Amino acid sequence: MTKPTGPVPPIPLSILTGFLGAGKTTLLNRLLRDPALADTVVIVNEFGEIGLDHLLVEQADEGMVLLSSGCLCCTIRGDLIATLEDLLRRRDNGRILPFRRVVIETTGLADPAPVLHTVLYHPYLAIRYVLDGVITLVDAVNGMATLDAHAESVKQAAVADRLVLTKTDLLPECGAAGLVARLRRLNPAAPILQAAGGEATAAALLGAGLYDPDGKIPDVRRWLQAEAFAQDRDDHAHEHAHAHGHGHHHHDVNRHDDRIRAFCLTHDAPIQGGAFDLFLELLRSAHGPNLLRVKGIVAIAEDPDHPVLVQGVQHVFHPPVRLPAWPDDDRRTRLVFVLRDLDEGFVTRLWDAFRGRPAVDAPDAAALADNPLSLRGAPRLR
Numbered sequence: 001m002t003k004p005t006g007p008v009p010p011i012p013l014s015i016l017t018g019f020l021g022a023g024k025t026t027l028l029n030r031l032l033r034d035p036a037l038a039d040t041v042v043i044v045n046e047f048g049e050i051g052l053d054h055l056l057v058e059q060a061d062e063g064m065v066l067l068s069s070g071c072l073c074c075t076i077r078g079d080l081i082a083t084l085e086d087l088l089r090r091r092d093n094g095r096i097l098p099f100r101r102v103v104i105e106t107t108g109l110a111d112p113a114p115v116l117h118t119v120l121y122h123p124y125l126a127i128r129y130v131l132d133g134v135i136t137l138v139d140a141v142n143g144m145a146t147l148d149a150h151a152e153s154v155k156q157a158a159v160a161d162r163l164v165l166t167k168t169d170l171l172p173e174c175g176a177a178g179l180v181a182r183l184r185r186l187n188p189a190a191p192i193l194q195a196a197g198g199e200a201t202a203a204a205l206l207g208a209g210l211y212d213p214d215g216k217i218p219d220v221r222r223w224l225q226a227e228a229f230a231q232d233r234d235d236h237a238h239e240h241a242h243a244h245g246h247g248h249h250h251h252d253v254n255r256h257d258d259r260i261r262a263f264c265l266t267h268d269a270p271i272q273g274g275a276f277d278l279f280l281e282l283l284r285s286a287h288g289p290n291l292l293r294v295k296g297i298v299a300i301a302e303d304p305d306h307p308v309l310v311q312g313v314q315h316v317f318h319p320p321v322r323l324p325a326w327p328d329d330d331r332r333t334r335l336v337f338v339l340r341d342l343d344e345g346f347v348t349r350l351w352d353a354f355r356g357r358p359a360v361d362a363p364d365a366a367a368l369a370d371n372p373l374s375l376r377g378a379p380r381l382r
């Protein structure tokens, strides 16, 4: 009897990022001892650089070492695509253990978006790997200064699915409150976990995406955190009123942070599939680099019982996932955005236009006719 063949389940992939010295290697060393990460491949830039040495036990295969925890570690020698393809080849022909998860540690200055682009837009890798999430580490001691000085670190925080605050043990109690508030504004949805408090466990960091190996309907509410965006807006409004009421600015918003906007769009009625595609495509093609994070659950008019989940990091969008049913009673479309240099009003106006809602300042037929440059408005020759 031949074995039944079907699609091979995709391999979850996590990206571990954070500014130079944020504590990525320290966290990895701890995580790799957790049985939840058994059968994991860690891809790093240089073994030497990351100091996993005490965990290394033997050479497993060319360019790869077996860690005492049973995980494999390999360096990115050529490019990431070649490394990921090579891993699959060795796994499929039985030269290495059938790993079940990949963690990519990026260099401190890296932008996670190109890594996602590499995996999600590659015709074969996109089938074999699925993004689990972006984990961003922020150093509690230097975090404020790093966010002030490096736009890249602001972006790393804004795109994260999980934020890990390291080195809080070096600060007095509540010493990181300002940084936590700042991270909340940059990224209302991502849970903030304190490494020194033992919160950055494998269970808390992994499984951040939508893929469930058991095929269960994902916990969309937890994934989307739309309420956190509404809360963020209330907090902003409160701070604003407070600042004005006292004749001073409540907090001095940094120039990099000030470019970031996080908000949630909700809509009761289903939208036409084609209109939604166009809305996303227009945003993506015209403003891709500024869409730091977009996630959403969307009610499609042609098939309102099967909501569609969408998500993207910058111009990199995952293929949309159609759910077999709504995860709970809330059947509204909810889209959350973390944008850079893009106004919330622009997105809401575009959304209103695609869902067919007339806007006060949008050109109507009369306005078009009055336009001296339009042919319809041109004086007729007698």
Ligand SMILES: Nc1nc2c(ncn2[C@@H]2O[C@H](COP(=O)(O)OP(=O)(O)OP(=O)(O)O)[C@@H](O)[C@H]2O)c(=O)[nH]1
Binding pocket: 018, 019, 020, 021, 022, 023, 024, 025, 026, 027, 049, 050, 107, 108, 166, 167, 168, 169, 170, 195, 196
């Ligand atoms: N006190 C304290 N020190 C920490 C913590 N996390 C990391 N460190 C220390 O911070 C330093 C840098 O940590 P690494 O783990 O090497 O940081 P990294 O992000 O991998 O560094 P790069 O690869 O150079 O970008 C090391 O000396 C760690 O021991 C923490 O939670 N508390």
